[in-house]
Amino acid sequence: MPAISEKKAVAPNMVDSNKLMQKQKKILLSPSLFASTILFFISLFLNPLSAEEPRQSIDEIKKSVVQIRVFSQAKDAFSPWMSSGISASTGSGFLISKNRILTNAHVVSNAKFMETQRNNQTEWYELKVLFIAHDCDLALLEVSDPKFYEDSNYLELGSLPELASPVDIIGYPIGGSKISVSRGIVSRIEQSTYAHSQIDSHLVVQVDAAINPGNSGGPALQDGKVVGVAFQASTKGENIGYIIPTAVIQHFLKDIEDGIYHGYVELGIQTQPSYSESHRKYYGIPNGEEGVFITKVLKAGSADGYLKPGDYLTAIDGRKIGRNGNLLETNSIDFLEVVDNKFAGDEIRFDLIRDKKKINVKFPAKKMIQMENQRARYGVNYDYLMFGGHIFQTVNRDLLEAWSKNGQTQGGSLLVYRFYDATTLSDGESEDVVLYRKLPHPINSNSDFYLNMVVEFVNGTKVKNLTHLKELFQSATDKTIRIQFYGIQLPMILDREESEKADLEIKKSYHLTGN
């Protein structure tokens, strides 16, 4: 039973281009396709990108786009003491100032070694990551060798492209070493989930151009200016690609101005539309007043302590909210987009109706810590605890995915439920810890019953997080340790000294190092 069945509108275009290269070779060998490809490129380079508007020449653009080669190695969330194999992949990027390269976070995630090359360069130059933002799939890189920047150019950021306007996607798709340009039309602008973190939702621009592996991180240009970064493709429709618009890029660049990437803030509420007249009358909402009802305020979000379930939000920062939750001025952008553009500490102002009275509420924007475990994570060591060969870990997305790939899902509906409803179940302070596997040893041969259960109490003390669990085990003095799990009436009983002794043997037998 795969645990993760969340619908994905989009998937990241990451790594492994070998298969696609083979496919591309086959396509190119087909005479008609080959001819049309040649014709396409001839027409592309003969004709100006836009006849009327001033723009950079293609040669200037080529000077600013780079190919990135990455050798990466991730940690295995299921066996957190082990690293996975080393893999190679390629992506694209572009210079946005004299010596800064912008690309996608997923291009350089888990990288152990990275190198880059510009068009017509023969040498590969070593790269380093300056800032990486997994929540918006962007990264800023730098090459230390100045030779790399000789005769280079950089690109300027433009604005949000118009619907139905053309954009050119530049990059090094499907492993080719030559630069590629493909043109698409802006077909939709909306908020959507970013596949890299799988939980964050920001503005995306949909284009009807194929975005292939290797394209990721390359610029999308309109009139010679960057209107986005190519980052993911649709898994459903053909030739549908997505670019990260400049608003998100600028948010990232502004965030790192103080030398630290802080990440996105979260409002932390759930709302429902207000189409029903009865619903509005029940809450005493005046006729013609549009807005949305709050159904839940999440613990430790920005709104916690300021907004309440039943509040009727009519405006954010003075911008009116429609009954479907979109800003009335455009009727296409969700009001949460306003919060998305803010930074920690910025003020959020709401006009709302509470208990039939119009009031104003303002509060500072802040990050929600409990979102971290909901997000796919990269370049991290997964903390874990072994006790009596039982492996405990904080419930997080990477663990759940690794767990379902390993087929260890028996009886795991508690784990899946608590993960997916974590933001609503969480008190904002504690984290769920799960006993998700065991390394077999005679001492734990009878504990299968408790696998995939989430720890609630140890010796009568409510467990706050993995660190707290470790402390509870370390400070225990009784002969036995009594662990209670959510939903299970019978506790698991472990002999403290025997478990500690067994762990030494288990570490040796199963080659556990670290921690």
Added chain:
Amino acid sequence: MKFLNQIYRLVFVLFFLFFAGFIHSKSIPVGMTDASILQVKVTVQYPHFIQPWRNKNPEVRQSTGIYIGENKILIPAQAVYFYTSIEIKKPDSLKVFTAELERLDPDLGLAILKFNDPNASKDLKAVTFSNEVFLPGTGLVMESKDQRSLEEKKIRMIRLDMEAYASGYVELPFIEIQSEEKLDGVGELIVDVSSRIPQGILYQFKENNTGRVIPTFSIRHFIDGKNFPFKGFRFKPLIDSATRNHYGLRKDDLGVLVAEIYPGSSADGVLQLEDVLLEVSNFKIDPKGYFDHPKFGKLNVSYLFHNTNDTDSSFGKKIKIKVFRNKKPVSLELDLKPIPESAIRIPYGNSRFQTPKYLMLAGIIFQELSEQYLTEHGNQWRNRVSKELLYLNDFYRIKRNSKEGKVVFLSQVLPLSGNKAYHTAHQMILKTVNGVQVQSLEQLQTLITESGTPYVHFVMTDGFEMIFKKEEIQSLNAEAKQSFQIQRDSNF
């Protein structure tokens, strides 16, 4: 002399009673040519659990029927759930007889049918079931295939064991069999190969050539119209030394841990969670939950509560229990009762003739959670259904206390313009209506009808709200019924 006469009379009565009892339980062989095995064709029409106002397309089920006298036929219960028509064919006869369901036991998985025509049983020979089970031994499967005469196939009867049957909650004895032949497991009669004495009814046969037989003593208990008792608790093996030491057990060869107690059951008020069950009816219980039966070998402790074998049946008796509670031995007595259906919070397994209930309010369908509702979402149902409903179904099937109610949830919204604000809602658990916690569909219906407020306010567990004027609920229901061809607002 008069006194002597009375003694003679008493002896005669006792002899008669003994003999009558003997006749009643006497093993009568079943001959190959005996007209006892019938072909039963049942048309069934299952309810639709996702759209509970509808029924599925009718299906036909073939099974074997065994004539037990008095115009009655024994068949597997699985064949007759939600039946619309029953047709029975006697051997060597082309005429089809009809029958009606007389009685059914979902835990044992058997049903009794009765011919509509009082003359239908003419020429049929009744099969009698006694206590005799020959284990291990060789048996014959007597089956009657369509338009063919009776066939016999060989099986090996291996052992007696305990487990809940397909639609049952109570662990009951079954005989495990093996056969090289292909069998159906649809109610065929099993007889001993040499004596031809009935041994049971085949109710399951798998591709790995193993099957299960309902033993004769359980069948007889059912035919006699008796209930099956239920111990009312679940236990967990107690085989690791850390746990055994924690509960203060010195010997390492005794005891299982009481892990769950059903409210209102035999064990409610007698046993406690974390009691260690040491002995039942003077039999010592090993740490895996088995005891040594003098005839059948190692058997699950449930046998001591649930079996109906005359020789060691506990039916109608007080059961002596010895437990280790708070590190002290305690002797208890337990009265056996049938399973309290009221303790079941989320019905699991097959439907046991339970039609899915629904209540429509403002064109919105509310149901009570059952496993059948979830499994109707296809092979990948565990991935498709709400994660909260799945979790509840896995962990909260049985009430933890008698105050816990059913899980009432909004299964779907029938789209109408009057409820368009809530069209996206589905599989949400209903928490309160006008501030009152909802425990069942009946209670929900009462809350709505008796509501004295102008508005009805629904709140789901995730905070989602729905609000209607009271009169809107009726008008939207009327519109939904007309538009979506639904006959009734509710089906209970």
